[in-house]
Amino acid sequence: MSELKIVFVGHVDHGKSTIIGRLLHDTKSLPQGVVDKVQRIADETGKNFEFAYLLDAFAEERQQGITIDMTQIKFSTRAREYLIIDAPGHKEFLKNMISGAANANAAFLVVDAQAGVQEQSRRHAYLLSLLGIKKIFVLVNKMDLVGYSEQRFRTVADDIKIFLASLSVTPEKIIPLSGIAGDNITRRSENFSWYTGGTLIETLDKISDVDEKISATLRLPIQDVYKFDERRIIAGRIESGSLKIGDKIKIFPEGRETFITELAYWQERDKKKSARAGESVGIIVADEFFNKRGEIITLSDDKPPKISNRLRASVFWMGKNFLSVGKSYKLKLATTEVEATVEKIIRTVDAATLVRQENARELKRNDVGEIIFKLKDKIAFDEFGRFQATGRFVLVDGYDVAGGGIVLSAQTAEFEGTIFRNGELSFRAELFDEFYYDVERREFTQVAETENKLYEVGDKIPTNGFSFNYPANFDIILLNAAGFVKIRGAKVDSIGQLEDYVFEKIPLMNGRGFGLKVNSAESFAEFLRRFKAIENVRELADFSNKYFFLNQFRELKFYFDYVI
Amino acid sequence: MNKLDELEAESIFILREAYCKLGKLGMLWSIGKDSTVLLWLAQKAFFGHVPFPFIHVDTLRKIPAMIEYRDRVAKELGIKLIVHTNWDAVKMGASPALGRLECCRLLKTEGLKQVVKKYGFDGLIVGVRRDEEGSRSKERVFSERNAEDSWDYTNQPPELWNQFKTDFPKGHHIRVHPLLSWTELDIWQYIRRENIPIIDLYFSKNGKRYRSLGCECCTGKIDSDADTLDKIIAELKTTNVGERAGRAQDNEDSYALQKLRREGYM
Structure with a gap:
């Protein structure tokens, strides 16, 4: 059986490292050398033996008495093996706390009985809930300092319960203990005659470890493609589900279908016919498409991942610079990397006070925001609530991982903006988005609608906006989606597929409201032919300069902060 | 999957990540049990076609049997092996008499730095484990070293959800630690299970x-x-x-x- 990963979090100085040090010491989990070394340091510096020093290995940590970076330490009871992660409590080291907590199966939030619930207690609890850690336990530590008072314990326990309830988290258990004195760590203490629950170690052993990866749905993100010999091996780790030779699979975002012919192996003894979640595999498929890192493989019958170039996510920010609207970051989700531009910050949340700010321009370090990202390319992903491994990502600012996020949804109906729909046909357009030059930020900005606006045949459309002015009759040509919309008398006249479009001598625009330099059926056919021949971004820019007017129907205005 | 299966899968994922995301890559092979397991995992990760060289920093003070073993195994497996010695330090008489830490610094640290510079490695795969020692317990899987090869351990980057540090300025390099989660006991149990020559x-x-x-x-x-x-x-x-x-x-x-x-x- 594999080990259970547990993280200890909480405010600085509330005694996380001491509790863990005591747990390791009392269960004789540490080699004598480590204990001797800590004793030697204590003697050299004339200090008392500190259990925390067993984990705080850096000289700086011991000298300053705080944990700077997380420590991971193995430990086992008769019941099972554990990986204990000690996370720093100091606000400055929040990124290290998150690194420690992100992979945990369960979390212990340590709260000082005397000091009570503090800023980082709340912030850590909030981040744990955001990271998707469902099993949260609370340890009320330093009970020796409050005379093992039941009343004080109840007060602190109620405070944290109320805060956790606001996050929709119910703690699994709240335990009074003392790390320094060793009460309720591995042995029940007479000091707690009023407490009948289990000790820390009894509680640990009772945590159920249901394997969350067991799901029938396959998710295999492509990590790399190897051609060491005549075979093309697609390498990756199975995040969910299982596969076997002969399985029909689809590869997203394109969704091309093929089947598995072989599982690669090194030695004969590693040969196998099937593999499941957690395994790092190499598969060989029947059709040699151009496969690349970042694509996601599923079984043909599986529920497909979401495919979009826009997503809504909760982001916790760890960067020195603010995350701000209009800025682009590298978004890394499973094995995908894509440029992501912050289109909108729907709101920010102070992670310690839960104070919200709607429609913010920036997200500060250590805070959380709900954000819409526009991606440079369409990618395959899942909602975090459905598949964690393909529904979470990090953001890289320059050289640094500066944020982490979980996907709430692909561009949901709420944020699809303008949609033209005719039965099964549905086309998204940005012609009612506003374009302006931000005088404060000194850059061009496009502001999307935040509400879904659906137009069907017969619906009236707006023709005048802050930065656009459309005639009553025109046709919208949607090149990427291969559709068209005819507007007559400022109403939707018809919506159809581009192959059925008949050119009329009437103003044309694309989905963003840029006029088209086309004035005959012949030049329209030439325009489509050239569009299909585009192979790269440079050619797209050349094509755009040749065929589009930026300012036929649109007027670029100066503004400072436009909110639709 | 049992624990060894999980450790193996994780290490293979890390090795493949290093190969895909870092430019010039090398793997330190110290002849010991950990780096021998690492060598084995690399064969598995790349189906017998390990796409990077192995490096041994030879202090000339190793146990002689280690050197015999090194040369024999390298030949048997047909691996590309770079052996490097800090000859400047050897010539100036580096030895434990200078103090053991100084001797380590000259023959091992400096020797390693020289080999990184000489071959221009962007990534160096090293078999350290968290349970070995305190400062290693605080390591990241992808751990950046600056142009002077120093480790800024009080300001390490976040590392979550297997998203590793793969963006760094030219001249810096990444120490890749595929065995970080393994314990000494795991190593030996894996050696026994896989029947790895040691x-x-x-x-x-x-x-x-x-x-x-x-x-x-x-x-x-x-x-x-x-x-x-x-x-x-x-x-x-x-x-x-x-x-x-x-x-x-x-x-x-x-x-x-x-x-x-x-x-x-x-």
Whole structure:
């Protein structure tokens, strides 16, 4: 059986490292050398033996008495093996706390009985809930300092319960203990005659470890493609589900279908016919498409991942610079990397006070925001609530991982903006988005609608906006989606597929409201032919300069902060 | 999957990530049990086609049997092996007489830095484990070293959800640690399961064996009758002695390895 990963979090100085040090010491989990070394340091510096020093290995940590970076330490009871992660409590080291907590199966939030619930207690609890850690336990530590008072314990326990309830988290258990004195760590203490629950170690052993990866749905993100010999091996780790030779699979975002012919192996003894979640595999498929890192493989019958170039996510920010609207970051989700531009910050949340700010321009370090990202390319992903491994990502600012996020949804109906729909046909357009030059930020900005606006045949459309002015009759040509919309008398006249479009001598625009330099059926056919021949971004820019007017129907205005 | 399966899958994922995301890559092979397991995992990760060279920083003070073993195995497996010695330090007489930490710094740290510079490595795969020692317990899987090969351990990047540090300025390099989550016991259990050939210095002769391998001058044997893999595993399950207890340089200073590692030691 594999080990259970547990993280200890909480405010600085509330005694996380001491509790863990005591747990390791009392269960004789540490080699004598480590204990001797800590004793030697204590003697050299004339200090008392500190259990925390067993984990705080850096000289700086011991000298300053705080944990700077997380420590991971193995430990086992008769019941099972554990990986204990000690996370720093100091606000400055929040990124290290998150690194420690992100992979945990369960979390212990340590709260000082005397000091009570503090800023980082709340912030850590909030981040744990955001990271998707469902099993949260609370340890009320330093009970020796409050005379093992039941009343004080109840007060602190109620405070944290109320805060956790606001996050929709119910703690699994709240335990009074003392790390320094060793009460309720591995042995029940007479000091707690009023407490009948289990000790820390009894509680640990009772945590159920249901394997969350067991799901029938396959998710295999492509990590790399190897051609060491005549075979093309697609390498990756199975995040969910299982596969076997002969399985029909689809590869997203394109969704091309093929089947598995072989599982690669090194030695004969590693040969196998099937593999499941957690395994790092190499598969060989029947059709040699151009496969690349970042694509996601599923079984043909599986529920497909979401495919979009826009997503809504909760982001916790760890960067020195603010995350701000209009800025682009590298978004890394499973094995995908894509440029992501912050289109909108729907709101920010102070992670310690839960104070919200709607429609913010920036997200500060250590805070959380709900954000819409526009991606440079369409990618395959899942909602975090459905598949964690393909529904979470990090953001890289320059050289640094500066944020982490979980996907709430692909561009949901709420944020699809303008949609033209005719039965099964549905086309998204940005012609009612506003374009302006931000005088404060000194850059061009496009502001999307935040509400879904659906137009069907017969619906009236707006023709005048802050930065656009459309005639009553025109046709919208949607090149990427291969559709068209005819507007007559400022109403939707018809919506159809581009192959059925008949050119009329009437103003044309694309989905963003840029006029088209086309004035005959012949030049329209030439325009489509050239569009299909585009192979790269440079050619797209050349094509755009040749065929589009930026300012036929649109007027670029100066503004400072436009909110639709 | 059992624990060894999980560790193996994770290490293979890390090795493949390093190969895909880092430019020029090399793997340190110290002949010991950990880096021999790493060599095995690399063969598995790339289906017998390991796409990077192995590097041995030879202090000329290693236990002679290690060097014989190194040359024989490299030949048998047909791996590309780079052997590097800091000859400047050897010529100026680097030895434990200068102080063990200084000797380590000159022959190992400086030797390693030279080889990184000489070949222009962007990534160096190293078999360190969290349970070995305090400063290693705080490591990241992808750990950046700056142009001077120093480790800024008080300001390490976040590392979550297997998203590693793959963006860094030219001239910096990444230490890749695929075995970080393994314990000494895991290593031996995996060696037994996979039947991995291992140097016989680890097996007891005349009541003593090496638990950790290094330079002859600074590496002591432990009292042990463990002369088979089964006996070593049984011994480790009950021992209360630290793995590196026989490594004299660690005991020179309470923060010996932290100090060495800050400057670029593995």
